[in-house]
Amino acid sequence: MKIDVMVANENHLCFVTQINDAIDEAAKQRGTGIARRTDEYIADKITSGKAIIAVNRNEFVGFCYIESWGHDEFVANSGLIVRPQYRGMGVAKRIKQAAFDLSRKRFPNAKLFGLTTGEAVMRINTALGYEPVTFAKLTDDEAFWAGCQSCVNYDVLQRTNMTKCLCTGMIYDPEKVAKRKAQEEAAKAEAAKKKSFWSRLFGK
Numbered sequence: 001m002k003i004d005v006m007v008a009n010e011n012h013l014c015f016v017t018q019i020n021d022a023i024d025e026a027a028k029q030r031g032t033g034i035a036r037r038t039d040e041y042i043a044d045k046i047t048s049g050k051a052i053i054a055v056n057r058n059e060f061v062g063f064c065y066i067e068s069w070g071h072d073e074f075v076a077n078s079g080l081i082v083r084p085q086y087r088g089m090g091v092a093k094r095i096k097q098a099a100f101d102l103s104r105k106r107f108p109n110a111k112l113f114g115l116t117t118g119e120a121v122m123r124i125n126t127a128l129g130y131e132p133v134t135f136a137k138l139t140d141d142e143a144f145w146a147g148c149q150s151c152v153n154y155d156v157l158q159r160t161n162m163t164k165c166l167c168t169g170m171i172y173d174p175e176k177v178a179k180r181k182a183q184e185e186a187a188k189a190e191a192a193k194k195k196s197f198w199s200r201l202f203g204k
Protein backbone atom coordinates (compact mmCIF):
# COMPACT_ATOMS: atom_id res chain seq x y z
CA MET A 1 0.00 0.00 0.00
CA LYS A 2 1.27 3.47 -0.89
CA ILE A 3 -0.89 6.34 0.22
CA ASP A 4 -0.14 9.67 -1.42
CA VAL A 5 -1.51 12.93 -0.03
CA MET A 6 -1.61 15.93 -2.37
CA VAL A 7 -3.46 19.04 -3.50
CA ALA A 8 -6.31 17.66 -5.61
CA ASN A 9 -6.51 18.44 -9.33
CA GLU A 10 -8.70 17.69 -12.39
CA ASN A 11 -7.50 14.06 -12.42
CA HIS A 12 -9.39 13.55 -9.15
CA LEU A 13 -12.79 14.77 -10.36
CA CYS A 14 -13.71 11.10 -10.89
CA PHE A 15 -13.81 10.72 -7.07
CA VAL A 16 -16.41 13.44 -6.37
CA THR A 17 -19.37 11.07 -5.87
CA GLN A 18 -17.29 8.67 -3.76
CA ILE A 19 -16.18 11.58 -1.57
CA ASN A 20 -19.74 12.75 -0.96
CA ASP A 21 -20.98 9.19 -0.39
CA ALA A 22 -18.22 8.59 2.17
CA ILE A 23 -19.16 11.86 3.95
CA ASP A 24 -22.85 10.83 3.96
CA GLU A 25 -22.08 7.37 5.29
CA ALA A 26 -19.93 8.76 8.11
CA ALA A 27 -22.58 11.36 9.03
CA LYS A 28 -25.21 8.62 9.23
CA GLN A 29 -23.00 6.40 11.37
CA ARG A 30 -22.01 9.14 13.79
CA GLY A 31 -25.51 10.66 13.83
CA THR A 32 -23.85 14.03 14.00
CA GLY A 33 -22.43 16.95 12.23
CA ILE A 34 -20.76 16.51 8.91
CA ALA A 35 -22.51 18.81 6.47
CA ARG A 36 -23.07 17.39 2.98
CA ARG A 37 -22.02 19.51 0.02
CA THR A 38 -23.24 19.18 -3.56
CA ASP A 39 -21.10 17.32 -6.10
CA GLU A 40 -20.61 20.65 -7.89
CA TYR A 41 -19.25 22.27 -4.72
CA ILE A 42 -16.71 19.47 -4.19
CA ALA A 43 -15.75 19.57 -7.89
CA ASP A 44 -15.23 23.33 -7.67
CA LYS A 45 -12.93 22.89 -4.65
CA ILE A 46 -10.89 20.37 -6.62
CA THR A 47 -10.55 22.46 -9.78
CA SER A 48 -9.71 25.62 -7.83
CA GLY A 49 -6.84 23.91 -5.99
CA LYS A 50 -8.56 24.19 -2.61
CA ALA A 51 -8.80 20.50 -1.74
CA ILE A 52 -6.48 17.84 -0.39
CA ILE A 53 -6.89 14.25 -1.47
CA ALA A 54 -5.31 10.99 -0.35
CA VAL A 55 -5.13 8.11 -2.82
CA ASN A 56 -3.83 4.57 -2.78
CA ARG A 57 -2.81 4.22 -6.44
CA ASN A 58 -6.21 4.61 -8.19
CA GLU A 59 -8.30 4.28 -5.08
CA PHE A 60 -9.82 7.16 -3.14
CA VAL A 61 -8.63 7.16 0.49
CA GLY A 62 -9.45 10.52 2.07
CA PHE A 63 -10.33 14.16 1.47
CA CYS A 64 -10.62 17.65 2.95
CA TYR A 65 -11.12 21.14 1.49
CA ILE A 66 -10.41 24.72 2.45
CA GLU A 67 -12.68 27.74 2.15
CA SER A 68 -12.13 31.40 2.98
CA TRP A 69 -14.73 33.49 4.79
CA GLY A 70 -15.26 37.08 5.90
CA HIS A 71 -13.18 38.58 3.07
CA ASP A 72 -10.33 36.10 3.60
CA GLU A 73 -10.01 36.96 7.30
CA PHE A 74 -10.83 33.35 8.15
CA VAL A 75 -10.13 30.02 6.45
CA ALA A 76 -11.96 26.85 7.39
CA ASN A 77 -10.74 23.30 6.80
CA SER A 78 -13.87 21.25 6.26
CA GLY A 79 -15.26 17.97 4.96
CA LEU A 80 -12.49 15.81 6.40
CA ILE A 81 -13.12 12.17 5.59
CA VAL A 82 -11.00 9.01 5.58
CA ARG A 83 -12.58 5.83 4.23
CA PRO A 84 -13.15 3.30 7.05
CA GLN A 85 -10.64 0.73 5.77
CA TYR A 86 -7.85 3.36 5.89
CA ARG A 87 -8.51 4.75 9.37
CA GLY A 88 -6.05 4.62 12.24
CA MET A 89 -3.00 4.87 9.97
CA GLY A 90 -2.30 8.56 10.31
CA VAL A 91 -3.97 9.51 7.02
CA ALA A 92 -6.18 12.24 8.54
CA LYS A 93 -3.11 13.70 10.20
CA ARG A 94 -1.34 13.90 6.83
CA ILE A 95 -4.40 15.37 5.11
CA LYS A 96 -4.86 18.01 7.81
CA GLN A 97 -1.18 18.94 7.71
CA ALA A 98 -1.41 19.38 3.93
CA ALA A 99 -4.62 21.45 4.29
CA PHE A 100 -2.90 23.55 6.96
CA ASP A 101 0.12 24.15 4.69
CA LEU A 102 -2.13 25.01 1.73
CA SER A 103 -4.20 27.43 3.84
CA ARG A 104 -1.09 29.16 5.21
CA LYS A 105 0.36 29.48 1.71
CA ARG A 106 -2.78 30.81 0.02
CA PHE A 107 -4.08 32.91 2.92
CA PRO A 108 -0.99 33.76 5.04
CA ASN A 109 -2.78 36.33 7.22
CA ALA A 110 -6.00 34.41 7.79
CA LYS A 111 -7.06 32.76 11.02
CA LEU A 112 -7.66 29.06 10.39
CA PHE A 113 -10.63 27.44 12.03
CA GLY A 114 -12.80 24.37 12.10
CA LEU A 115 -15.83 22.90 13.82
CA THR A 116 -15.74 19.34 15.07
CA THR A 117 -17.35 16.87 17.44
CA GLY A 118 -14.54 14.35 16.94
CA GLU A 119 -11.65 13.62 19.30
CA ALA A 120 -9.36 12.66 16.41
CA VAL A 121 -9.77 16.08 14.78
CA MET A 122 -9.37 17.86 18.13
CA ARG A 123 -6.08 16.04 18.67
CA ILE A 124 -4.82 16.80 15.17
CA ASN A 125 -5.83 20.47 15.40
CA THR A 126 -4.19 20.85 18.80
CA ALA A 127 -0.93 19.43 17.43
CA LEU A 128 -1.12 21.99 14.60
CA GLY A 129 -1.45 24.86 17.10
CA TYR A 130 -5.24 25.36 17.14
CA GLU A 131 -7.05 26.30 20.36
CA PRO A 132 -10.66 25.71 21.36
CA VAL A 133 -12.76 28.90 21.33
CA THR A 134 -16.39 29.99 21.61
CA PHE A 135 -18.30 30.51 18.37
CA ALA A 136 -18.13 34.29 18.90
CA LYS A 137 -14.40 34.15 18.03
CA LEU A 138 -15.10 32.45 14.68
CA THR A 139 -16.23 34.12 11.48
CA ASP A 140 -19.58 35.91 11.51
CA ASP A 141 -19.92 35.31 7.77
CA GLU A 142 -23.52 34.13 7.41
CA ALA A 143 -22.62 32.06 4.36
CA PHE A 144 -20.35 29.89 6.52
CA TRP A 145 -23.04 29.22 9.13
CA ALA A 146 -25.59 28.55 6.38
CA GLY A 147 -23.43 25.51 5.58
CA CYS A 148 -24.54 24.02 8.92
CA GLN A 149 -28.14 23.80 7.69
CA SER A 150 -27.56 20.33 6.25
CA CYS A 151 -26.29 19.06 9.64
CA VAL A 152 -28.68 16.97 11.75
CA ASN A 153 -27.99 19.23 14.75
CA TYR A 154 -28.87 22.52 13.06
CA ASP A 155 -31.88 22.98 15.37
CA VAL A 156 -29.46 23.17 18.33
CA LEU A 157 -27.51 25.98 16.67
CA GLN A 158 -30.73 27.83 15.95
CA ARG A 159 -32.05 27.38 19.49
CA THR A 160 -28.88 28.91 20.93
CA ASN A 161 -29.06 31.86 18.57
CA MET A 162 -26.01 30.57 16.65
CA THR A 163 -23.78 30.78 19.75
CA LYS A 164 -23.23 27.06 20.50
CA CYS A 165 -23.83 23.60 19.19
CA LEU A 166 -22.44 20.06 19.60
CA CYS A 167 -19.31 21.01 17.67
CA THR A 168 -16.28 22.58 19.32
CA GLY A 169 -14.84 25.57 17.48
CA MET A 170 -11.06 25.58 17.13
CA ILE A 171 -8.88 28.34 15.80
CA TYR A 172 -5.29 28.87 14.70
CA ASP A 173 -4.45 32.56 14.94
CA PRO A 174 -1.11 33.19 13.16
CA GLU A 175 -0.57 36.47 15.01
CA LYS A 176 -1.11 34.86 18.41
CA VAL A 177 1.09 31.89 17.50
CA ALA A 178 3.89 34.21 16.31
CA LYS A 179 3.63 36.20 19.57
CA ARG A 180 3.73 33.00 21.65
CA LYS A 181 6.77 31.74 19.71
CA ALA A 182 8.59 35.07 20.17
CA GLN A 183 7.90 34.92 23.94
CA GLU A 184 9.20 31.34 24.10
CA GLU A 185 12.34 32.33 22.19
CA ALA A 186 12.90 35.30 24.50
CA ALA A 187 12.45 33.08 27.59
CA LYS A 188 14.93 30.55 26.14
CA ALA A 189 17.47 33.29 25.37
CA GLU A 190 17.05 34.68 28.92
CA ALA A 191 17.58 31.21 30.44
CA ALA A 192 20.69 30.67 28.30
CA LYS A 193 22.03 34.09 29.37
CA LYS A 194 21.52 33.25 33.06
CA LYS A 195 23.14 29.83 32.64
CA SER A 196 26.13 31.39 30.91
CA PHE A 197 26.46 34.01 33.72
CA TRP A 198 26.55 31.32 36.46
CA SER A 199 28.93 29.08 34.55
CA ARG A 200 31.30 32.02 33.99
CA LEU A 201 31.06 32.81 37.72
CA PHE A 202 31.66 29.28 38.94
CA GLY A 203 33.53 27.92 35.93
CA LYS A 204 30.92 25.23 35.24
Ligand SMILES: CC(C)(COP(=O)(O)OP(=O)(O)OC[C@H]1O[C@@H](n2cnc3c(N)ncnc32)[C@H](O)[C@@H]1OP(=O)(O)O)[C@@H](O)C(=O)NCCC(=O)NCCS
Binds near residue numbers: 034079083090093118
Ligand atom coordinates in the same frame (compact mmCIF):
# COMPACT_ATOMS: atom_id res chain seq x y z
C1 LIG B 1 -11.96 11.38 11.99
C2 LIG B 1 -11.15 10.66 10.90
C3 LIG B 1 -10.99 11.64 9.74
C4 LIG B 1 -9.79 10.24 11.47
O1 LIG B 1 -9.05 9.67 10.43
P1 LIG B 1 -7.76 8.70 10.69
O2 LIG B 1 -6.99 8.66 9.44
O3 LIG B 1 -8.24 7.43 11.26
O4 LIG B 1 -6.98 9.53 11.82
P2 LIG B 1 -5.43 9.39 12.15
O5 LIG B 1 -5.04 7.96 12.02
O6 LIG B 1 -4.66 10.37 11.36
O7 LIG B 1 -5.38 9.77 13.69
C5 LIG B 1 -5.20 11.10 14.13
C6 LIG B 1 -5.24 11.18 15.63
O8 LIG B 1 -6.56 10.92 16.11
C7 LIG B 1 -6.60 9.78 16.94
N1 LIG B 1 -7.83 9.06 16.58
C8 LIG B 1 -8.13 8.48 15.41
N2 LIG B 1 -9.38 7.99 15.45
C9 LIG B 1 -9.86 8.27 16.69
C10 LIG B 1 -11.10 8.02 17.34
N3 LIG B 1 -12.10 7.38 16.72
N4 LIG B 1 -11.26 8.45 18.60
C11 LIG B 1 -10.27 9.10 19.24
N5 LIG B 1 -9.06 9.39 18.68
C12 LIG B 1 -8.87 8.97 17.41
C13 LIG B 1 -5.34 9.01 16.62
O9 LIG B 1 -4.93 8.22 17.70
C14 LIG B 1 -4.39 10.15 16.34
O10 LIG B 1 -4.02 10.76 17.56
P3 LIG B 1 -2.46 10.95 17.97
O11 LIG B 1 -1.88 11.82 16.90
O12 LIG B 1 -2.53 11.63 19.28
O13 LIG B 1 -1.90 9.60 17.95
C15 LIG B 1 -11.91 9.39 10.41
O14 LIG B 1 -12.19 8.56 11.51
C16 LIG B 1 -13.20 9.70 9.67
O15 LIG B 1 -13.20 9.90 8.45
N6 LIG B 1 -14.33 9.75 10.41
C17 LIG B 1 -15.61 10.07 9.84
C18 LIG B 1 -15.69 11.49 9.36
C19 LIG B 1 -15.38 12.52 10.41
O16 LIG B 1 -15.67 12.32 11.59
N7 LIG B 1 -14.78 13.63 9.97
C20 LIG B 1 -14.40 14.72 10.83
C21 LIG B 1 -15.44 15.78 10.78
S1 LIG B 1 -14.94 17.18 11.74
